[in-house]
Amino acid sequence: xxxxxxxxxxxxxxxxxxxxxxxxxxxxxxxxxxxxxxxxxxxxxxxxxxxxxxxxxxxxxxxxxxxxxxxxxxxxxxxxxxxxxxxxxxxxxxxxxxx
Amino acid sequence: xxxxxxxxxxxxxxxxxxxxxxxxxxxxxxxxxxxxxxxxxxxxxxxxxxxxxxxxxxxxxxxxxxxxxxxxxxxxxxxxxxxxxxxxxxxxxxxxxxxxxxxxxxxxxxxxxxxxxxxxxxxxxxxxxxxxxxxxxxxxxxxxxxxxxxxxxxxxxxxxxxxxxxxxxxxxxxxxxxxxxxxxxxxxxxxxxxxxxxxxxxxxxxxxxxxxxxxxxxxxxxxxxxxxxxxxxxxxxxxxxxxxxxxxxxxxxxxxxxxxxxxxxxxxxxxxxxxxxxxxxxxxxxxxxxxxxxxxxxxxxxxxxxxxxxxxxxxxxxxxxxxxxxxxxxxxxxxxxxxxxxxxxxxxxxxxxxxxxxxxxxxxxxxxxxxxxxxxxxxxxxxxxxxxxxxxxxxxxxxxxxxxxxxxxxxxxxxxxxxxxxxxxxxxxxxxxxxxxxxxxxxxxxxxxxxxxxxxxxxxxxxxxxxxxxxxxxxxxxxxxxxxxxxxxxxxxxxxxxxxxxxxxxxxxxxxxxxxxxxxxxxxxxxxxxxxxxxxxxxxxxxxxxxxxxxxxxxx
Numbered sequence: 001x002x003x004x005x006x007x008x009x010x011x012x013x014x015x016x017x018x019x020x021x022x023x024x025x026x027x028x029x030x031x032x033x034x035x036x037x038x039x040x041x042x043x044x045x046x047x048x049x050x051x052x053x054x055x056x057x058x059x060x061x062x063x064x065x066x067x068x069x070x071x072x073x074x075x076x077x078x079x080x081x082x083x084x085x086x087x088x089x090x091x092x093x094x095x096x097x098x099x
Numbered sequence: 100x101x102x103x104x105x106x107x108x109x110x111x112x113x114x115x116x117x118x119x120x121x122x123x124x125x126x127x128x129x130x131x132x133x134x135x136x137x138x139x140x141x142x143x144x145x146x147x148x149x150x151x152x153x154x155x156x157x158x159x160x161x162x163x164x165x166x167x168x169x170x171x172x173x174x175x176x177x178x179x180x181x182x183x184x185x186x187x188x189x190x191x192x193x194x195x196x197x198x199x200x201x202x203x204x205x206x207x208x209x210x211x212x213x214x215x216x217x218x219x220x221x222x223x224x225x226x227x228x229x230x231x232x233x234x235x236x237x238x239x240x241x242x243x244x245x246x247x248x249x250x251x252x253x254x255x256x257x258x259x260x261x262x263x264x265x266x267x268x269x270x271x272x273x274x275x276x277x278x279x280x281x282x283x284x285x286x287x288x289x290x291x292x293x294x295x296x297x298x299x300x301x302x303x304x305x306x307x308x309x310x311x312x313x314x315x316x317x318x319x320x321x322x323x324x325x326x327x328x329x330x331x332x333x334x335x336x337x338x339x340x341x342x343x344x345x346x347x348x349x350x351x352x353x354x355x356x357x358x359x360x361x362x363x364x365x366x367x368x369x370x371x372x373x374x375x376x377x378x379x380x381x382x383x384x385x386x387x388x389x390x391x392x393x394x395x396x397x398x399x400x401x402x403x404x405x406x407x408x409x410x411x412x413x414x415x416x417x418x419x420x421x422x423x424x425x426x427x428x429x430x431x432x433x434x435x436x437x438x439x440x441x442x443x444x445x446x447x448x449x450x451x452x453x454x455x456x457x458x459x460x461x462x463x464x465x466x467x468x469x470x471x472x473x474x475x476x477x478x479x480x481x482x483x484x485x486x487x488x489x490x491x492x493x494x495x496x497x498x499x500x501x502x503x504x505x506x507x508x509x510x511x512x513x514x515x516x517x518x519x520x521x522x523x524x525x526x527x528x529x530x531x532x533x534x535x536x537x538x539x540x541x542x543x544x545x546x547x548x549x550x551x552x553x554x555x556x557x558x559x560x561x562x563x564x565x566x567x568x569x570x571x572x573x574x575x576x577x578x579x580x581x582x583x584x585x586x587x588x589x590x591x592x593x594x595x596x597x598x599x600x601x602x603x604x605x606x607x608x609x610x611x612x613x614x615x616x617x618x619x620x621x622x623x624x625x626x627x628x629x630x631x632x633x634x635x636x637x638x639x640x641x642x643x644x645x646x647x648x649x650x651x652x653x654x655x
Contacts, residue, residue, distance in 0.1 A: 016126065017196050018150040057128030060146055078575055080514060083523075084148055088515035090443045090525045093179055093194070094149045 008045055009036040009067050009074070010052055011084070012059035020084045020095065021059060023052055029059060032099060033074050033085045038067060100161055100466070101246050101390040103211045110254070111208050114215060118142050119201035126198060141221070141259075143214025144200055147518050153192045153200060154217040155207060159227035159245035159269070160188035160469040164456040167467055169210040171452035177203050182452070184437060184445040186509055186560055187266070188226050188469040189217060193516055215253060220261045222252035222332070226268045228276045229468040232393060233432050233478035235424045238288045239295055241271035243388040244324060247380065250387075251325055258332055262339030263347035265332060266304075273589065278471060280312040280591035281305050281563060283349045284331060287589075289318065296320050301331060301361065302353035303591075305557035310350040311591050313358050315365065323373070325380040330369035334361065394464035396427050399483035407486040413498070414489050420500040420542075422485070425478075431485060433463075433477040434470065435492060436499040436507060440536040444510040444528050445473030454495040462488050471560075472509055474502065504541045505549055505614065506532035509560055513553025513570060514577075520553035522570025522577040523603075527551055530607050535614075544614060547628045548587065563587035565629045566613065567594045568606065579606040581613070583640055584632045595637055597644055609644055616643035 010023035014031075021029040022036030027048075030036065039045035045064055052062045066077035076082045087094020103111075118138070125135040139145075143154040155170070162170075170190055174182045177199045178192045185191055195203060207213055217224060225245045232240045248267055252258060258265075270277040271288040279285025285300035297319040303312025319327055335349045338356060346355075353361050408415050423432040435455060438444050447455070455475055459467045462484040468476040480488055492498045501507045508531060511517065513524030528551055535541045550564030554571075561567030567582035579601050582594030601609045614628075620639055621631045632640065 013146055013150075016198060018146055020149060056131045057126070060132050079577060080148075080572075083514055087149060088525075089523060090446075090515055090529065091179070 006040055006042050006045075007067055007069065008039050008064040009033070010039070010045065010049055010062060011036075011065045011081070012052065012062040015056075015058055015060055018060075023048065031095065033067075033076070036067075036074060038069065038074060039064075100163060100242075101158075101387060107211075107250075108208075111213055111215075114142075114213070114254075115201065115204045115208055118204060122197060122201050137219065140218040141215070142200075142204065143217035144195075144197075145218065145518070147193070147512075147516050148514070148520075149516065150194045151197055151200070152516065153195050153203060153214055154185070155190050155192070155212060155214050156217050156224040157188050157190060157212075157469050158249050159225055159231070159242050160229045160471070161227075161231075161242060162467040162469065163465050164460040164467070166210045166212055167452050167456035167459065169206060169212070171449040171456070173203055173206055174452070175449040181446050181448045183443070183512065184447065184469050184473050184475070186471045186473065186511070186558060187224055188229070188471055189224055190469070191512070193512075218264075219259075220263050220265075221259055222248075222255070222265045222267065225249050225252070226266070226277055226282075226471060228270045228272060229470040229476050230276060230423065230432055230478060231271055231468075232391065233425050233430075234272050234274075234276075235426045236272045236274055237426065238273070238290055239271050240391055241269040241277075241286070241288060242391050243384060244286065244321075245269045246387045246390075247325060247384050248328065250383065251329075251380070258336065261332070261336050262341045263344060265335075265349070267328070275587075275589040275591070276470075278560070278563065278587045278591075279303070281309075281560070281587065282312065284328060285312045286324075291318050294320070297324060299327065299331075302350040302358075304348055304350045305560060305562045306348075307345055307555050307557075308348075308351060309557065309562040309593050310354065311593060312350075313353065315358070315362060322381055323369070326373040326376050327365070327369055329372060330365045333372075334364045334368050338364075394466070394479055396430060396479070397481055398429070399481050401429065401482055404482045404485055411486075413500075414486060416542075417489055417498055417500040418485065420504070421502045427479075429482055431480050431482050433480045433485065433488060434502045435475040435477065435497050436501055437474050437497075438501055438507050438532065439496055439499045440501075440506055440532040441529050443525050444508050447475070451495045451497060454491060454497070458488055458491050472507065474507070501541065503546045503548070505535050505544055505547045506541055507548075508532060509548075509550040509564070511552050511554075511559035513551075513559075517553060517558075519556060520570070521555070521572040522553050522579065524551040524553040524559055524568075524570055527568060527570070527579065527603070527606060531610055534607055534611060538611075540614070540618075543624070544618065545624065545627050547614075548585075549610075550585075560587065561585070562593045563591065564594060565627075565632070566610065568610075571600060573600065577603050579603070581609065581644065583613075583637060584629065586629060597637065597641055599645075612643045612646070613640055616640055 025037040268282040299316040300312030301315040463477040510524040510528035514520035552559035552561040563585040585594030
């Protein structure tokens with residue numbers, strides 16, 4: 001059952017590079033938040049989270065992060081997640097430069 | 100400086116080979132993250148917000164030019180062209196890839212460096228006065244003792260899985276430049292009559308439960324140092340709480356059991372283990388001391404220095420602010436500020452590191468130090484060479500004359516990098532520095548230690564800043580609390596929280612109001628911020644910080 005307040009993506013750090021990644025609908029990992037699958041059903045998200053945590057050779061520190069959809073664009077709810085999807089504010093490094 | 104023995108080199112080779120194998124097994128999935136995490140942490144490898152972070156030990160903050168050159172090479176080849184010097188005198192690389200880390204560690208090994216015990220529940224990098232061996236007020240060089248502790252604690256089988264991390268700092272001078280009272284163990288060289296020994300502090304620390312270290316032993320003979328430290332740590336290793344990481348540090352153990360009880364237990368343990376050292380520590384110390392002989396100081400005419408000082412106002416300002424008195428009257432201790440206004444505190448690019456290394460080789464007896472304030476120090480420069488050093492530093496934009504001033508800010512990496520952070524530190528430091536540059540007031544303000552931490556763990560030492568800023572997450576918004584009156588020196592004190600926090604937009608004007616209030620309140624320009632605070636107390640500063648709260652309320 002859809003809970004309209006529930007809106008989360010599954011995120012992690014890639015094992016090799018350490019960079020921030022998101023789970024897509026196909027079950028692959030992407031470095032772009034806009035390609036992430038937004039879960040609206042808690043049980044489905046938790047099932048996928050459990051499965052993702054078993055993929056020890058791909059990702060590290062897998063968790064659910066709150067997002068909003070504004071005009072189709074996915075935006076993080078918390079500022080920490082916003083920094084993760086852009087990069088540091090002191091240098092133009094990380095995703096803001098690489099994507 | 101100390102050079103590795105065959106034993107040291109073999110240990111490091113074996114350790115690096117072992118970690119290379121562990122990384123390979125992690126990449127193939129043979130090791131899970133739960134299995135791998137403690138292994139990578141033992142080798143200084145963290146996973147941060149955007150990438151892995153490798154913390155490299157700079158033992159007691161001492162480097163030579165070859166080591167600095169190698170750090171520059173690592174930053175360029177495997178990172179993004181810069182490194183970040185920390186409040187524990189280490190350097191951190193923010194962007195290494197997991198598969199490259201074994202190669203980085205091998206590159207470090209070539210210049211006798213490593214990342215062992217820069218994380219984990221072990222004895223961490225031993226820190227020391229960055230002016231060791233050069234300071235005019237020094238009683239005895241603390242580096243041989245720091246090196247002795249480093250050798251004893253590295254891979255010590257009893258102390259690899261302690262309740263929590265353990266930090267030791269050593270100072271050799273009456274003026275405490277090593278923040279000894281904010282360490283688990285602080286050692287301060289003191290003189291009693293003609294005898295030299297240590298005053299031993301225990302249970303200091305910042306973080307969630309900040310405490311100033313207490314005197315455990317007023318005078319410890321030098322020959323008792325290692326068994327006494329071992330006694331302290333082994334007592335805590337048994338008593339320290341493993342059920343709650345927030346109560347596991349020795350400061351909480353001392354607080355819960357009382358100083359008398361800890362003193363009693365340490366004395367008992369000391370008596371038990373002292374004979375087992377059998378003088379080995381003293382023979383090792385003698386060998387180590389031989390590595391720290393003073394450089395061969397040269398004689399040169401000072402006329403060119405005096406002429407440049409008289410005619411060049413920028414050079415004069417740099418000398419007046421960034422130079423400290425050396426024990427040799429013809430020499431100077433030159434501090435290179437890594438705090439150019441608007442730059443990230445503690446960051447140095449590869450090209451800056453290479454220029455610093457060249458200067459150390461040519462003019463600095465091949466010695467460099469990292470200050471806990473996140474600057475680099477040339478401990479031995481002949482005054483006649485200062486104009487040439489200044490000219491070389493200019494090429495790399497390293498002549499900012501702001502040591503000890505308001506823009507010489509300590510800032511932890513904060514939420515721009517750190518996975519534990521609750522708010523950003525770096526942009527706040529950048530904006531404060533730029534604002535006071537714009538006001539052209541920092542030289543008039545004089546000595547003022549401003550320190551910023553991006554979370555309650557306090558890596559930015561905000562508790563002991565004259566002005567401390569703590570970044571927090573308040574209901575999903577960055578919020579900054581101000582503390583006042585902290586002191587990191589021999590009269591160490593914790594700052595007092597001034598009141599409610601400020602938003603990112605409000606914090607810079609708040610600091611400006613605070614400093615303007617100080618300029619109004621000080622008795623004369625010689626009275627520094629901390630002295631004024633101690634004289635007048637919190638109230639007038641609070642009034643400046645929260646003017647609306649003090650304004651007369653409208654009556655209806």
